Amino acid sequence: MALPQKLLSKDEIVVRHMRTHPKILLWRSLVVIALLAVGVVASILFxxxxxxxxxxxxxxxLVVIAVMPAFVVPWLRWMTTTYTVTSKRVITRSGIINKTGHDLPLSRISDVQQERTITDRMFGCGSLSLQTSADEPLVLVDVPDVEMVQVEISNLLFHDVEGAVNADPDD
Known part of the structure; x- marks a missing residue:
């Protein structure tokens, strides 16, 4: 679900709207499969x-109770965590019950850094650190296609909205 138009100013353009990378759900999916296997084996062997x-x-x-913290809660957390880059700001939203959000105007960003661990590189994601002159940096973790997002934000910082929108040839 994209950011509602009512939350944008009249001349603001959404450059990229994304969720964190779903890699966190991969291992949890394997745990769910193992729990289901245990349930099936126990059902057959009794x-x-x-x-x-x-x-x-x-x-x-017990299997259903174990699946809740192992998969359902992380999946809900993943579904409710979004990053949006617009022509004027970077917007983060997260939270299942208690919602939190952060809006960082592009004019306050002084540096954009990315960090990609070996597993991040395998999955094509990474962390993006948006440094401001006054505060601690805003760190966006598990950003999919982090290099392209960094290019888009850099283009926006140089007031090249068209370059940011057209930076990703796959879109």
């Missing part, structure tokens, strides 16, 4: 007895 139905139900209840 001996036929009076208590079998109750035991199978108990195992699946």
């Amino acid at each position: 001996p036929d007895a009076n208590w079998r139905t109750g035991a199978v139900i108990a195992v699946w209840v």
Whole structure:
């Protein structure tokens, strides 16, 4: 879901709207698959007895309870964390129940740095640090295609909105 038009000024253009990279969900998906396998194996291996139905139900209840913190909560956190680069500012929004947001005007950015670990490079993402002259930097973690986002923000800092919008040939 893109940023609503009502939150933008009349001549503000959305250059890029993105979520954090979904790499955090990869390992959690493997955990869910393992939990489902445990549930299936336990359901098959329980001996036929009076208590079998109750035991199978108990195992699946435990699987569902384990899936919540292992996958559902991180997935909700991923779904609700967005970064938006517009022609005037960088906007961050996050939160499942309590929402937090940060708007950083482009005019306050003095330096744009990126950091990519080896795993970030494998997944094509990285962290972007937007330094201002007054505050701690705003760090955007797990930014997909971080190099292109850095180019777009740099173009915007030099007042080249068209260059920022057209920076990514895939869009």
